[in-house]
Amino acid sequence: MAPLHGSFSGEVVIGAPADKFLDKFTSTGSLPPCMFELKYIEEMKLKFESKDLEKRTVKITIHGSLTSGKYKTVEATFTVTPREDRNGSRVAWTVEFEKIHQDIEDPLWLIDNLDVYFKQLDHGFYLEFVTIKKKIDSIDVKSPADECFKNLIEALEDYDPKDTLEIEAVDREKRTAAMRMRSSHILMKKLKTLKVAMTVTPKKDNGGSHIKWTIESEKISDKIIDPDLSLDTAVYIRDMIQMHLRKIPRFN
Numbered sequence: 001m002a003p004l005h006g007s008f009s010g011e012v013v014i015g016a017p018a019d020k021f022l023d024k025f026t027s028t029g030s031l032p033p034c035m036f037e038l039k040y041i042e043e044m045k046l047k048f049e050s051k052d053l054e055k056r057t058v059k060i061t062i063h064g065s066l067t068s069g070k071y072k073t074v075e076a077t078f079t080v081t082p083r084e085d086r087n088g089s090r091v092a093w094t095v096e097f098e099k100i101h102q103d104i105e106d107p108l109w110l111i112d113n114l115d116v117y118f119k120q121l122d123h124g125f126y127l128e129f130v131t132i133k134k135k136i137d138s139i140d141v142k143s144p145a146d147e148c149f150k151n152l153i154e155a156l157e158d159y160d161p162k163d164t165l166e167i168e169a170v171d172r173e174k175r176t177a178a179m180r181m182r183s184s185h186i187l188m189k190k191l192k193t194l195k196v197a198m199t200v201t202p203k204k205d206n207g208g209s210h211i212k213w214t215i216e217s218e219k220i221s222d223k224i225i226d227p228d229l230s231l232d233t234a235v236y237i238r239d240m241i242q243m244h245l246r247k248i249p250r251f252n
Contacts, residue, residue, distance in 0.1 A: 006106050007096040012115050014122035018056055018082045018089040021122065025080075026051050026058060049075070056080045067107070072098040074107060076114070091118050137234065138212040141245060145202040148209040148245075149175040152200070155244035168195075175200040192218045196237055211245075213237060 014021060026048065045063040052058075062074040074097045081090050095110055141148055153170055156179065169178040181194040198213040215237055 004099045004102065005097070006099070007094060008106070008108070008111065009092070009094045010111055010115060011090055011092045012118045013083070013088060013090055014118060015088040016122050018080045021089055021091075022053065022056050022058070022080045025078075025121070026053075062110075066109075070100060070104045071107065072100060074110075076110075137214065137238075138210065139238070139242065139245070140203065140208060140210050142206070142208040144207060145175060145200050145209040148211070149177075149200040152211070152241070152244055153177060190220060191233070192220050194233065198241070211241065213241065 016024075047061050047063070049059045049061055057077065057079045059075065059077045062076060067074050074095065076093055076095045078091055078093045081092070082088075083090060093114055095107070095114075097107055099106075143151070149172065153167070153172075156165065156167060156177075164182050165179060166182055167177060167179050169176075171177070176197070176199045179196045179198070181191075181196075193216070195216045196213050197216070198211065201210050201212075202208075203210050215234060217233060
């Protein structure tokens with residue numbers, strides 16, 4: 001007679017530092033979505049039960065159509081530890097389950113899905129890290145802040161083609177602006193919304209300016225298969241701003 005209780009374990013190596021990966025992994029209160037369609041992951045309802053940041057351990061329960069009527073409980077525990085060479089981390093996981101009766105198969109379909117899920121999640125975090133490390137969200141120029149902001153807004157207002165960009169709000173005193181890309185822009189084939197908030201501040205050391213922007217976007221569907229979309233979007237916004245900055249005196 002097959003036992004009702006069972007468990008299996010696995011491990012995957014990721015590139016992200018352990019603490020940063022765990023922080024991103026648990027920050028929303030629910031498991032972050034993976035970037036590609038994974039049939040079993042999408043059909044499951046995953047819920048955080050506990051987390052121990054000191055031990056870098058997280059426990060979740062798994063529900064949904066794949067477990068209903070087959071298993072009384074399915075629980076997964078993840079532990080993230082730094083690698084010995086400090087080059088990335090290891091995610092060790094254990095799944096424990098209790099079947100309703102002996103004829104039910106063990107949920108071995110979880111093994112491949114969890115392995116792929118964590119690798120995709122790690123790649124997504126890597127792209128975010130690259131965006132920050134390469135300073136794709138800011139740039140320094142030699143023009144004074146007021147002059148820089150005025151000329152940059154004028155250049156953006158003359159953006160060509162005009163039907164792809166709309167400036168929604170401008171505060172010249174605070175040197176802030178809010179923009180959004182229109183539906184005719186190529187990125188909007190994958191994005192429902194794409195908004196950019198920009199601020200220009202003076203640099204005290206040389207009289208120049210620091211331009212920083214944040215991007216808020218929403219995909220048309222969670223099933224969009226493009227792991228580089230967030231990075232491509234960030235690079236496009238940076239290049240667009242730099243293109244218009246070249247029209248400003250004393251940009252370089």
